[in-house]
Amino acid sequence: MGIRCVAIRACGGGKIDTGVPRMAVCPYGAAAVVMALLSAAIAFHCSPLLAVLQRALSLHTAHATKDMDNLFQLVRNIVPALTSKKHKGQDGRIGIVGGCQEYTGAPYFAGISALKVGADLTHVFCAREAAPVIKSYSPELIVHPVLDSSDAVEEVEKWLPRLHALVVGPGLGRDDLLLNNVRGILESTKARDIPVVIDADGLWLIAQRPALVHGYQKAVLTPNHVEFSRLWDAVLSSPMDTSNHSGSVLKLSQALGNITIVQKGEQDLISNGQQVLVCNQEGSSRRCGGQGDLLSGSLGVMAHWALRAGPEKTNGSSPLLVAAWGACTLTRECNHLAFQKYGRSTTTTDMIAEVGAAFSKLFTT
Amino acid sequence: MGIRCVAIRACGGGKIDTGVPRMAVCPYGAAAVVMALLSAAIAFHCSPLLAVLQRALSLHTAHATKDMDNLFQLVRNIVPALTSKKHKGQDGRIGIVGGCQEYTGAPYFAGISALKVGADLTHVFCAREAAPVIKSYSPELIVHPVLDSSDAVEEVEKWLPRLHALVVGPGLGRDDLLLNNVRGILESTKARDIPVVIDADGLWLIAQRPALVHGYQKAVLTPNHVEFSRLWDAVLSSPMDTSNHSGSVLKLSQALGNITIVQKGEQDLISNGQQVLVCNQEGSSRRCGGQGDLLSGSLGVMAHWALRAGPEKTNGSSPLLVAAWGACTLTRECNHLAFQKYGRSTTTTDMIAEVGAAFSKLFTT
Numbered sequence: 001m002g003i004r005c006v007a008i009r010a011c012g013g014g015k016i017d018t019g020v021p022r023m024a025v026c027p028y029g030a031a032a033v034v035m036a037l038l039s040a041a042i043a044f045h046c047s048p049l050l051a052v053l054q055r056a057l058s059l060h061t062a063h064a065t066k067d068m069d070n071l072f073q074l075v076r077n078i079v080p081a082l083t084s085k086k087h088k089g090q091d092g093r094i095g096i097v098g099g100c101q102e103y104t105g106a107p108y109f110a111g112i113s114a115l116k117v118g119a120d121l122t123h124v125f126c127a128r129e130a131a132p133v134i135k136s137y138s139p140e141l142i143v144h145p146v147l148d149s150s151d152a153v154e155e156v157e158k159w160l161p162r163l164h165a166l167v168v169g170p171g172l173g174r175d176d177l178l179l180n181n182v183r184g185i186l187e188s189t190k191a192r193d194i195p196v197v198i199d200a201d202g203l204w205l206i207a208q209r210p211a212l213v214h215g216y217q218k219a220v221l222t223p224n225h226v227e228f229s230r231l232w233d234a235v236l237s238s239p240m241d242t243s244n245h246s247g248s249v250l251k252l253s254q255a256l257g258n259i260t261i262v263q264k265g266e267q268d269l270i271s272n273g274q275q276v277l278v279c280n281q282e283g284s285s286r287r288c289g290g291q292g293d294l295l296s297g298s299l300g301v302m303a304h305w306a307l308r309a310g311p312e313k314t315n316g317s318s319p320l321l322v323a324a325w326g327a328c329t330l331t332r333e334c335n336h337l338a339f340q341k342y343g344r345s346t347t348t349t350d351m352i353a354e355v356g357a358a359f360s361k362l363f364t365t
Numbered sequence: 366m367g368i369r370c371v372a373i374r375a376c377g378g379g380k381i382d383t384g385v386p387r388m389a390v391c392p393y394g395a396a397a398v399v400m401a402l403l404s405a406a407i408a409f410h411c412s413p414l415l416a417v418l419q420r421a422l423s424l425h426t427a428h429a430t431k432d433m434d435n436l437f438q439l440v441r442n443i444v445p446a447l448t449s450k451k452h453k454g455q456d457g458r459i460g461i462v463g464g465c466q467e468y469t470g471a472p473y474f475a476g477i478s479a480l481k482v483g484a485d486l487t488h489v490f491c492a493r494e495a496a497p498v499i500k501s502y503s504p505e506l507i508v509h510p511v512l513d514s515s516d517a518v519e520e521v522e523k524w525l526p527r528l529h530a531l532v533v534g535p536g537l538g539r540d541d542l543l544l545n546n547v548r549g550i551l552e553s554t555k556a557r558d559i560p561v562v563i564d565a566d567g568l569w570l571i572a573q574r575p576a577l578v579h580g581y582q583k584a585v586l587t588p589n590h591v592e593f594s595r596l597w598d599a600v601l602s603s604p605m606d607t608s609n610h611s612g613s614v615l616k617l618s619q620a621l622g623n624i625t626i627v628q629k630g631e632q633d634l635i636s637n638g639q640q641v642l643v644c645n646q647e648g649s650s651r652r653c654g655g656q657g658d659l660l661s662g663s664l665g666v667m668a669h670w671a672l673r674a675g676p677e678k679t680n681g682s683s684p685l686l687v688a689a690w691g692a693c694t695l696t697r698e699c700n701h702l703a704f705q706k707y708g709r710s711t712t713t714t715d716m717i718a719e720v721g722a723a724f725s726k727l728f729t730t
Contacts, residue, residue, distance in 0.1 A: 082649070084631045084648075085631060086652050087589070088589065088652040088653070088654060088656075088657075089652070116712070118710070120652050120653050121654045135469050135470075136501040139469065139470030139471075139713075140655065141470065356710030359708075360708055
């Protein structure tokens, strides 16, 4: 496996440079610049992850390979053991909030991805009209046609005590009634301290009302380029430095009270306002719709696993950062495996069919 | 195939110890204790199955293997021969009662499992809203959208004379209207002496009204851990002895008038208040939703087969015990085969795809 992911820790909210995507081919000059920046950072704050990075940046490939393997190991550490002692539900009961008149595929993709990553049960909360269609995609999903009802918040609240994580946004759309109900659902989710991954038009809602997630340490936002810009404009008055992606994701996280942000792109950048993890596991150039749902569903499960495992299993790093990095890596590997088989005709269904193989390859020891 | 299942008979309702999951590795001391208990039991009541067990407990592995093979043979004895003389329907017309607003996958899983085990026809009786979705999963099922209608009992009664067994509960939910209709359907089923397997929220109903099945010798309940506790609390005033699972399932069966109970868990315990069969055929640690539906659907068919075959084919043992042991063994083997292919990403759909191979491996001579 190539070395495609590095981690950088910023100190005291300072601006940092981007990671070095492919260590093995990194030109020495660039590495020297990053080393200088890191040395300054280390003066303020040391962490095991930073030490890993520092060693990786020495450009001794053998060392770099070993050190980067540690990031994979952190993900492996949060994956719950499969034991015969467990009962149904213990490895994850995940809720997906989305699905409306137009969009039915997205919540299915998110829900089935969560199951294939290893959740035991997935509940989808969608608009009435969307429910029979989402159900018809798979008998594995439990689908509640409640999201456009007048008592949507109460209907979802009934289930919240049984859910380990919520994924809000896949196929949500921008209907005011639905968005208003989702606002109430988010408030209830926070009140119960349940981790929540927000994507797609869930992020449209957050751009209207950033206070909904500001400072909520169990929130993860997964914006693409456009969604990231919209969030930036909503919470920061200064223009974005488009030449410094890492710095931007760090800054947006800080502006939102250090919640975890996953900026999806050519490389995925993940930050909690203190660290930036870079993921550029090889995927493919295929950009069909639905890949973000694979990510958000996977991340729903892995966020639960990581928070349950706690920082002692992630070597002191933020569990949600590790979960997000794991889900990004998995999604890109699914994309890669499917693209090898189907090339330009690859769709998200093909990628989801690779979840088992990809997970096993990446995270099963 | 390893030796994974033992049988113990209790006498006069006495409390007994649990079975010995893997005879081949059973320590001599434990075996001696069980032998002592059995010797006492034999003084009251002897049966061919007990004799089998007694020989198995001699710890001569070759003998044990041979004796345990007899339990597989009892299941093989109840499986109807496939002959060219048969007509459609003779090997099983099974009804599934369940399917509501939220749950549509469960009755599909139960129904398709019944067909794949070998039933000829499956009828699903569900709420109107659930019907088109359940139909959409498979053209193999006959689906009746009647369960929430005011004449639901009469609508199902029309079909009862043609059904060999009923599976009540998969995807039933807890809506009062549906539960009340199911109450009437159960009364009619009993009046016609049709075997009935009750699972999921069907067991919720039984916990409210144990009299619905009390003493009905053709009823089989298939509770998981939570459902078992709920039933216990409903019919027994004493606290459950959590260190004695076998004794508990025996006692619950007795308290319900010796109906057959299948307590699903790390190992499945099956009792009619006189015997306890233990099944720990190797499955996997995957605990995704839907596996219970595979079991209940399979058991619906096998209960019919076993009762038709009668005790002369089960060597004097209760046909329903043998059917339940067979269905548990089959379900676990399906889980095992699917998990070998798909690992953590295994879902119930993958397991059901293994029914043919598992059945052939286990029960086809």
